[in-house]
Amino acid sequence: MTESALPEGGLRRVAIDPLSRVEGHGKVTLLLDEAGIVRQARLHIVEFRGFEKFIxxxxxxxxxxxxxxxxxxxxxxxxxxxxxxxxxxxxxxxxxxxxxxxxxxxxxxxxxxxxxxxxxxxxxxxxxxxxxxxxxxxxxxxxxxxxxxxxxxxxxxxxxxxxxxxxxxxxxxxxxxxxxxxxxxxxxxxxxxxxxxxxxxxxxxxxxxxxxxxxxxxxxxxxxxxxxxxxxxxxxxxxxxxxxxxxxxxxxxxxxxxxxxxxxxxxxxxxxxxxxxxxxxxxxxxxxxxxxxxxxxxxxxxxxxxxxxxxxxxxxxxxxxxxxxxxxxxxxxxxxxxxxxxxxxxxxxxxxxxxxxxxxxxxxxxxxxxxxxxxxxxxxxxxxxxxxxxxxxxxxxxxxxxxxxxxxxxxxxNNESMNLAIREVARRFIDGRTLTEGLLNHIEVAIRAFDPCLSCATHALGQMPLALELLDADGSVVGRLRRD
Amino acid sequence: MLDGAPVPFEPGQTVLQAALAADRYIPHLCYHPEFRPHGSCKLCTASVGGRLVATCTTPAEAGLVVDSETPQLRDVRRTLVQMLFAEGNHFCPSCEKSGNCQLQAQGSDLGVTTAGFRHLYPDRPIDASHPDAWIDFNRCVLCELCVRASDEVDGKHVFALAGRGLTKHLIVNAPSNRLGDTTFAASDEAMQVCPVGAILPKRVGFAVPIGSRRYDQRPVSAQALDDAPRPAGRSP
Structure with a gap:
């Protein structure tokens, strides 16, 4: 799987955003090719705190x-x-x-x-x-x-x-x-x-x-x-x-x-x-x-x-x-x-x-x-x-x-380790399969093992809203999976 | 008469002084029993003969009819405190004055649960130039208690207010405008009297635990009555 910063042509992007039952807010993105093989899996930390500066x-x-x-x-x-x-x-x-x-x-x-x-x-x-x-x-x-x-x-x-x-x-x-x-x-x-x-x-x-x-x-x-x-x-x-x-x-x-x-x-x-x-x-x-x-x-x-x-x-x-x-x-x-x-x-x-x-x-x-x-x-x-x-x-x-x-x-x-963990899970459980909430939860299970505190400030407990979007290479939404 | 009950007074007392001496609380912030009244914070505003005035500067007189504990005046006082919070940067959770702060205590007493106004978020640099004290101008409420204490007790004239309106601010008596270049000492009354977390001693910020601080024990209304000077023969 690649680690490049930009989606490559022909790949579709799946986002798990926000992650649930972890402390803090983060998201996971997957880039899949036409065969449903995961080409990139990343854990993103989406909040910027700035404590080092305002201290x-x-x-x-x-x-x-x-x-x-x-x-x-x-x-x-x-x-x-x-x-x-x-x-x-x-x-x-x-x-x-x-x-x-x-x-x-x-x-x-x-x-x-x-x-x-x-x-x-x-x-x-x-x-x-x-x-x-x-x-x-x-x-x-x-x-x-x-x-x-x-x-x-x-x-x-x-x-x-x-x-x-x-x-x-x-x-x-x-x-x-x-x-x-x-x-x-x-x-x-x-x-x-x-x-x-x-x-x-x-x-x-x-x-x-x-x-x-x-x-x-x-x-x-x-x-x-x-x-x-x-x-x-x-x-x-x-x-x-x-x-x-x-x-x-x-x-x-x-x-x-x-x-x-x-x-x-x-x-x-x-x-x-x-x-x-x-x-x-x-x-x-x-x-x-x-x-x-x-x-x-x-x-x-x-x-x-x-x-x-x-x-x-x-x-x-x-x-x-x-x-x-x-x-x-x-x-x-x-x-x-x-x-x-x-x-x-x-x-x-x-x-x-x-x-x-x-x-x-x-x-x-x-x-x-x-x-x-x-x-x-x-x-x-x-x-x-x-x-x-x-x-x-x-x-x-x-x-x-x-x-x-x-x-x-x-x-x-644990940043690199968590990214490796989700890549490992993506490779084993998601490659080539139809995406379901349960399959995507495997990725969250891997992240939860580390008990991450993603922003070290905000917390999510229980089932949080989960919105998945499948995008084509142009960014158009081709499918949605939603959990409210 | 204060809120329908008679209040004794002595010549020279203000309405606020007479009320406190009679164990009747009127909220206040810039008033301090050891210094001449200033009348700037307006928190002690009451209806005196139908007019809204600062009771800390209004002489007590026979026949005055004063209404203080009314829902309207409570709303006005709450709004005044909200404005003070919005004008500065009062971040109670990490402020070492929390629990000892009169502004915070007044907010609690008056039921301030929201900001009420858009915060101005001033950016006033801290003055940490003095070896034993520091000033966080972002928390200054311009009560002038430090000015009065430095003038009247310390005899040093270290502090003054400059500017007008929204640009009004505390200054110190040094060409550099740095506290470390003044004659200020940590033992000065001007530091002890600051009601908020503006002028503070260095290095002892959280030595007293949360829960053991002045207003953790008793609300500001009860503390103010404890502190009020009373004529001989009258006890709280």
Whole structure:
């Protein structure tokens, strides 16, 4: 399939616009020849946000609050990545134990709520009912009708994450808990006990969700093993000892064969190893590993990369689940694109375990909230957001105003991978066939595996209007398929 | 009489001062009990003897009949607040003054739920030249409280308003028009008294959590009554 920017003569264009059950707005275009063979498949990001520009000239302490407006699903990630960057600006090379643990708790709360939202609300309808099942029930309402207990658990898991965020950040969405150098609140013992009482159920339910994904793999092994699957480099943060760490760590990248491409790279040095390519047809850039170049250096981030990149998960049940995942089907599940769902549930379990552990830590109720030191002009904050590695990079002037900002968000890292995934699906499921809504949903299933946050700001839940138009080479509409 | 009930007053008090001292709230923004009345925001407008006047500058007199809590006046005040929001760039979600901002609190008290007017989206450059304070002119409501505080308390005459009508704007007393080149200090009353997020201390923006701020606790109407000076022997 070609990757050229302009449709070629004789090809017809099919657009899936907007994509549904993903966060943010995007569209997919397919160019088909007369035989119905897909000659080009692309994921387009159709919104332009401009945060990197309008952050310029604003005071640095305002940025962690402002920049989290990029997203309503994972604002905590942006809030914390920016705060981590400005920790360096205010010279806080080491946070107080209370600040560090409050932030971690906030972050793992977000991981729990975001993963629960994605799996139960957005992805499970495809997995439970089938990719081309009746579109009318392929949504969370349909899941609730057939699997009420599963839907209830999904909602309660998400609620626990949201409550953790509320108590650590002040609000469930767009709070202000983290500030440069630390946090502005601690957690009372009563609050810790209230949240802690909810954790055992969450751990059990997350464990059962892993079992559900495994059973889906077992029931549909050939499909799940191969659907939208292709070899990909993977990149994530890991702790210095190789453990999974979603809040902080060093950058590690591995090849599809497991060879180490990067390891122990300090976050502040990311730009020596990662470059971004601009292509004329998308607002989203294409990052790649500098050493390998844009053709071979693209990589995948997110749960699947993290679970397969770390040496171990530092919580017992999640680590056991990781080992089971890696061993399943001779390791093929851990290479499959639909393995994202399995890995995501392992992380959800890990998040629940970490939340339970942290809530027992008296440091959360400590009163030393802020640290500081010699002021610097530059800060890089990198964090593992629910969707993958998130990089915030700022330069601050002597007058305390931001002069430069570079954000590489998780979904951007996955840009090339998502495009490859839809090409793979188009080749296998669409080539030469009559287009139906169910067939086109296969493409969305592939994209949803990555849990993209397409604009990192707007969200689509449930069935969204879908309009497909078949155009001839002159742009004339030759056919329409519509879902209202 | 205020809204049908008698209100005691002392010679020299304005209608607004007498009302607040008697635990009767009239909305206001540019009035501050420690400074001479200014009468610019017009939020304290009430019907005095059938005429609409600013109560912060109208002397209290025996026999005055004042109507303040009427649906019409509430509409007028809501419109005035909407105009202030539309004239500047007041982006509450990321403004560090949120929760401590009188404009926001008045909007909440008066039920401002929409802009009501087309935003003017002014483009006023920030002044971050001072080491300890910064000014976001986009949030200035031209109340002149900083002007009065700098003149009357700080004795520095750092601030003034220049221009007329829509071009009216805050200036500082330096040839460069940069705050860092004035005698302003972060401890000046002129900074403490800013009711909105225009003149702010640096580096402490979100140190106080959301939910713990002044107007998170009690509405502006209750806070204003707490702050109102009262004659000896009368408590709130």
């Amino acid at each position: 310029q000239g604003r005071p640095y302490w305002e940025v962690p609050v402002m920049v989290q407006r990029l997203c309503g699903i994972c604002p905590v990630s942006h809030h914390l990545a920016a705060s981590k960057a400005f920790d360096q600006v205010v010279g806080a090379t080491r946070l107080t134990p209370t600040a560090e643990k409050m932030r971690r708790l906030m972050h793992y709360g977000q991981m729990l709520q975001s993963h629960a939202l994605h799996f139960f609300h957005l992805a499970s309808p495809d997995l439970l009912f089938g990719f081309d099942s009746d579109a009318g029930r392929r949504n969370i309402v349909g899941v609730a009708a057939v699997h009420p207990e599963l839907a209830r658990r999904g909602i309660l898991l998400r609620k626990l994450g949201q409550e953790v965020i509320r108590m650590t950040a002040g609000k469930r969405i767009h709070g202000t808990g983290a500030v440069p150098g630390g946090v502005n609140r601690n957690l009372s013992r009563a609050d810790r006990a209230e949240l802690g009482a909810l954790v055992p159920d969450a751990i059990d339910w997350a464990g059962e969700a892993i079992g559900l994904v495994r059973s889906l793999f077992e029931a549909n092994l050939p499909l799940y093993r191969e659907f939208a699957t292709f070899p990909a480099n993977r990149l994530s943060l890991v702790r210095a000892d190789g453990a999974m760490d979603l809040y902080d760590g060093l950058i590690r990248a591995r090849s599809p064969q497991g060879e180490t491409l990067l390891d122990d790279v300090e976050c502040g040095e990311y730009w020596n190893y990662i470059l971004e390519e601009v292509r004329p047809w998308s607002y989203m850039k294409f990052p790649y590993l500098k050493a390998l170049g844009p053709e071979r250096g693209w990589y995948r981030v997110g749960p699947l990369s993290r679970v397969t990149n770390c040496d171990f998960i530092p919580s017992p049940r999640a680590e056991a689940a990781r080992r089971e995942f890696l061993a399943f089907d001779d390791g093929r599940a851990a290479r499959a694109t639909l393995g994202f769902h399995w890995a995501r549930m392992i992380e959800m379990l890990h998040a629940a375990e970490v939340i339970g552990e942290l809530l027992e830590d008296d440091d959360l109720s400590g009163t030393e909230l802020l640290a500081g030191g010699p002021r610097t002009a530059r800060g890089v904050g990198v964090i593992e957001a629910p969707r993958g590695t998130l990089i915030h990079h700022y330069r601050v002037g002597e007058d305390d105003m931001v002069v430069r900002c570079n954000l590489i968000v998780s979904t951007t890292h």
